[in-house]
Amino acid sequence: MKVAIVGIGNMGSKYINKFVELGYETVLIDIEDSKLAKYPENFKKYKDLNQALDKENIQALFVATSPTSHIPIAKKAIERGINVLIEKPPALSSKELEEAINLAIKKNVYLHVSEIELQSSIVRNLKLNKKPSGIKGFRLNLGKGYINPFYDLAWHDLYIFQYIIGDFKIKSVKDKGNIFEVYAISDNTEFDLEVAWLNPFVRREWLLDENIKLNFVEDSIYHNGNIIESDKKDKLKLMIQNFINNPSFESSFRALKILKEIENIKI
Known part of the structure; x- marks a missing residue:
């Protein structure tokens, strides 16, 4: 299983640790050289997402960047037939998330939104x-x-x-x-x-x-x-395994409903 993580900051580093424990071949993608340099050379490293998608046979993509970039990144992988998990909050508008869900359905792949607490004891x-x-x-x-x-x-x-x-x-x-x-x-x-x-x-x-x-x-x-x-039990590891082994749209549909509710109120 070859997976990729976009964004290797605080949350991204936690995903990487779990990928190593699970024995997944891991591709690291981040625009900052300093973050990539923290990891040994046995990891494939890229600053450019398109280049990573072109050169690596990525089977699942995880996105742990700023929420403003979740959907644009996810769409690039979805277009190539790759299942994607994005961190929460998935987007800043329901329209943006709904477009990504519809694209995933069209491409016959899955878009998953992190719901780590559902794996809590x-x-x-x-x-x-x-x-x-x-x-x-x-x-x-x-x-x-x-x-x-x-x-x-x-x-x-x-x-x-x-x-x-x-x-x-x-x-x-x-x-x-x-x-x-x-x-x-x-x-x-x-x-x-x-x-x-x-x-x-x-x-x-x-x-x-x-x-x-x-x-x-x-x-x-x-x-x-x-x-x-x-x-x-390790809830992050359980969430990753559930996404890899049993991908679905349930989390995305829940997230879409939450975003629509948020849009109905003033903050």
């Missing part, structure tokens, strides 16, 4: 007897992303919510300075979410109807005094 092992009436979520991070805390952080919680609970409507997004407050609803389940960059501490958890806590830092579930601890 929490999501894989969560069993709900009924949908909760309310969820209070927190995703407060130390670091900083590409666009703003809403696009870069809330995205995770929105696709998890959609996967577990169902389609939703975003009712409001409020910029409170350091924290963005998001309110969404799906049928009878309300979702209140706080996300932040450059927070003094890390907090990533959901509280469901006050009797279930999902701790995404520990990857553990707390329910009525019982703990379902993390099974310690």
